[in-house]
Every structure is written in structure tokens, then in C-alpha cells.
Amino acid sequence: MLNFENTKLRRMVVHQVGNRGKMEGVKYSKTAHTIKDDYVRDLLMMYFTKPFDGNIMYQFRHDADLNLNEVYTYVRKIFEDHNDLYDQSVNIANHLYEKSNHPKIKKGELYIVEFAGCQVDDEICNAVGIFKSENKDKFLKVYQKDDDFEIDFEDGINIHKLDKGCIIFDTERETGCKVVTVDKLNPTGEAAFWKDEFLHLQPIPDDYYLTRNYMEIVKEFSKLHFNPENDVEEFTKDRREQIDFNSKAARYFEEKENFDLDDFASEVIGEPEVVEEFKAFKEGFEDDFKVPELAQSFSLNEDAKKEVSKKFRSVLKLDRNFHLYVHGGSELLEKGYDEKRKMNYYKIFFNEEN
Template sequence: MVTYFESSLNQISVHKVGNKMQDEYFTLSDHPLRINDELLQNLLMQYFLKPFEKVNEVFRLIHSTDDLELNEIFHFVKQLFGDSSKFHDISQQITRHLFDVSSHPKIKGGEVYITLFDNVQIEGEVLQAIGVFKSETKETYLKVYPDGDGFSVAYEQEAINIQKLDKGCLIFNTEEEQGYKVVVIDQTNKSAGDAAVYWKDDFLKLKVRNDQFNQTTNYLNLYKGFIEEKIDEEFEISKPDKIDLLNRSMKYFKEKDTFDFEEFSEEVIGNEVAASSFKEMIQTYESEFDVEIGDTFEISQQAVKKQNSNYKSVLKLDKNFSVYIHGDRKLLENDFDEEKGMSYYKLYYKEEK
């Protein structure tokens, strides 16, 4: 999604922000960071930009009133894209804003890096981008070095692993009226309740862009939820039949270029009542999250590949067996043995591999 082989780090300012709920404060530097070491600059580029190479979801900056100017980050980056001479001053304002929303007791303090990049590529466009990054996790590193006729070992505490970016976002100078193109990384606080959403929701205020990647992802997630949780309310359906329905849906998305609900209902679901129930589930989702998925859209194979690992085709039988069902459901039969008082499956196959 994001490539940076032609990119350059134009400006960078570093500040530090704590957690106001823990009586911590923020520290603002007086001037931008000056980097004369080419190797250090390359390491920073790797630290900041490499994690975005595998990010596919694109977001927009939003505000609940629909007035983008009320989104603090939008307001700041719009000024920056218009006049980069204000860079350091605006980097301080962004840091103050981050401190203001760091109000959950589980949010960790850390260094904040505000950057201005040139020539970062996203979706085929080479653009200027503003980056906001935060390092929260510190590690201890050992350093072995020659010492006379042997070696000595030293260590450095509270160091940053450049292979692990905790939090970051890139805001690209394009589609300003829609809230810019934004990509996000958040590796920490994933299970920390309210603390897990402050980066995307409170600090940046983001909404996923409704493109083919997200339409494909939403449909596959909704269908999986429908088969695993909803369909039992209206039908008695066995676990192998559920797996078969999931396998057929994944096959459809892998083989088709365009999704069509009527076609999907006929070829995959195969039941009008179930298709109608699934349609209602989609409409509820669209209404609740204020997003339109649509009955037809171009299928994103990137999204299909990403979701494929979530579609489990495993039938678990007690703690003794796990049966992987990949093909014809008709080659699997289920029955009950009265003498043993146990259920059993019969599998048909032509050859053993």
C-alpha cells in the first residue's frame, strides 16, 4: 500500500508526552531535530515508514459535526501543507492535543515524533505526507565490542527497537475536502478497553474510507458472523454445513472480480429465507455504522487474502480429532452409533496422501 524507496525526510521534531491521569506532563523541544548522519536518517525512515508497507486500510479525518475544520489534526495538517515554515510550532500544538486526549490511566507516556516526508507513494500517487508517531515500549539492548585481546559487554536500557513502531499515522496531501488519505498503525493497548481507541478515535478522529478493500472485508466479516451466530436462529444446521457455506463464500470471492448480492445469494447461500435474513443483517450494520456497502462492488483480492486466514474450515471432535473440510460436503456423513452411544463421521476419499 505505502512505498518509500524515493522518499526523503524533510523535517522532524521530537517531543515527549505523559499521561495526565498519572500526573505526568508533556515536554516540548525548542527547535526541530537536526540530522546530519545519513545512516541515522535511513534508520528513522525504516522505523517510521516500513510498518506501513503491509497496511491496506485507508481512513479519513472526520468530525461528528461534519465540519472538518473542527477536527484538530485536520486543522493542523492543513496549515502545515500550506506553509511548512510553521512546522515546529504546529508540531508542538499536535503534541499538546495528544496530551489532552491521553486521559485514560492505561495510556503509556512516550516520545512523539512529528515528521514531514516528501515523495511517499500510496495507491500509485507520489505525495507529501505528514507523520505522527509515538514510541511507548522501551527495551534493553546488549552491545558486545572488542576489548584488548578479548571482548566486553555493555548494555543500554530504555532503548527503542526500530523494528517495532508502537503508534503512527501518515496523512497524505491529497483529497483534502474528504479528510485526506490516512493510514494508521497501533500495536499497543489492543486489549486495554478505552485505552485502545484513543489514538484513532480521540486523537485523530478517523473513519474508514468506503472503498473496495473495506467493502470486501465488511462483507466477509458479516457473512462469517451470520453463519457462525445468526443462522442458528432460523435453521437447524450442522457444523459441517456451516463450514461448507463459509468455504463456498470464500471460493466465490476468490474466483469473482465483482460481488453481486443476488448472484451470491443464489450460488452460495442457496436459500431465500437465509438470504433475506443476511440482507437484514447488512442493512442493520450499514445503519449502525453509517456506511454503505452496496449490493455490487469490485472485489479486493488483498482483502480476500487477508480474511482467508479467519475462515476456519476445521471440525473439532471432542479432544481427539480435528477434521479439515476443504471440498465436497457430500463426501462427509454424520450418524449416531446406538451401541457405543456416540456420534460419528464417515469420510469418503479416493486416495491417501
């Protein structure tokens, strides 16, 4: 949980970082700034902190030695000596420039910000924010001139649209700090450089992370194992089996306080060969998404359950005319084929209509 209600913006440095592939270079400011205007400071706080919900926490990593992670090292020096903010901001800007090689990465302003009094779960700590604005919006400006009104426009930054950013909290330094990050423009693809190449982060495998990932794995496994869009000659499972599986899985996550892989396999999957198929799918998911091996037992997180549970609804899409949302009770569905109309049909049994 993050809370910035009592957080103070101490100082900040602004540089401009271009695309290295286009040889746009870096333009440095001359010093760190203290924002004295309360209204401007409040707007900056909104711009810098509002995009972060804190559900997924990350930590810095390095394959050989954590101290070789550049951003981790620069930020740690700021935590150790606040007077080092400007010098380390230059190092951070240079490091970002070295990683900005993809042709779609845009030139933009880089903000390195000192925060005090951030709440992370039950801890109050200081933090360093690294943010980048790449896009400008056009804003209309209406003003009075003599006895008339004039309309003009200006280019500016939309405080509700942070392009890229991260906040590094001064806690758990020895394991890489706690970090939240956002990339609204390019959460995947070419700009994964922000999280993977520039920051070099890995998720902290807490209960939220584990709950969300297991629910995603189950959802994707259901699609693969039952896939009704597969070739007819290869696909022989009745769609009702998938509905039953999804209903059991949803009920398991909804009712249980703790997840245990063997318990889930026994209660939801059942068949030994399908259990092995599921475990192999889980390992493939970890490899494909470079996820560290997921723990096999943990406490289920309520926030993650609420976010993902909607995806377990089974939907029967019948041509372009009907979508049937099935929450359970597949035994009350009967599928058939009408020889006269030459069409498939579903017969639905129910007690009352609401």
C-alpha cells in the first residue's frame, strides 16, 4: 500500500535526454531546485505520484552483483548524502541516454526528485523519483485584451499523463529497495527498456504478485487446454468442461484464504495427466515471461483476487447475435444440432427469470 498524503517534495533536478540512436544528446540543468510555490509543488506532486497504485512492487537486480546495477548505485548515494542529488542526477541522465537507442524512444525532460515522508505499507521512508515526460499536449488559453477576449494556445505537459516514471523507496536497501514503476505509453514492446534495460528491475514475489500470476496462469491454461477455436478435427472437448473448470477455479480462489498448488490440482483439476500438463504450462509461463519460479503455497491477496476474478467468467459467443455469460451450472446447458435449420443450439434450464 502506498500513501503520499503527507509526502513532501524536497528538491528536484530537470535534464533533457534525447535518443542516442539519433545522436540527440543530453542537456543538463545547472543545479537542483527547491520548489517554493505551494500550488506548483502540489501540481508536481499530483503529476509524479498519482499514477502509482503500489500493487506490484519491484526491486533492483543484477545478474552478477547488485552493486553493479547503475541506477541502484546512483540512488543509494543520494539516500546516503542528500547533497549528492545533482551529481547523481547527471549520472542517471547519462545512463538513460546510453539505453535510449530504439528509434521510437522520444526526447524528453527527465526529473530526478527527492521525496520525504512516503508511506510504504506500514513504514514511513524517504524516496527518490525518476520521471520522464516525452509528449506535449496543446492547451487553449483564453485571456482578456482591452475590451475583448483573445484565444491562443500553448504546448505543455498534461499533469494527468505521466509518460514514464518510477519511485525508489529507501527501504530494504540490501535486497534492492522497494520500487514502483509505470510506463503508460509502452507497457511492453520497444520501450520495455525503461523497466528492463534502464532500471533493471524484477518483481518482488509477495502475495499480491503470486495471486495475480497464478490466476493469470489458470486463465490462460483454460484457454489452451479447452480452446474451442482449435481445429475441429483436433478439438473434441465439450465447452461445458471449460465452464466447469473455470467455475471450480473461480470458486477456489474466492473461498480459500491460502493457495497450495497440490491442493488446487486435487480440487480443481483432478485428472493426473491434466495436472502434469498444468504444471508444465506453469513452467513455460515462468520461462516465457522471465518470472522467477513461483512459490507453491502462499496467502491469497484480496486485491489481486478482485482484479482478476472477472476474467474467469465463461462467455459463449454465438455468432454475432448472442453472448451468454455462464457463472456455473453447466449441467443446465444442453447443446444440440437442428437438422431442419442446419444450425447449432443451446437449451438452457432455469427456475426463475429476474
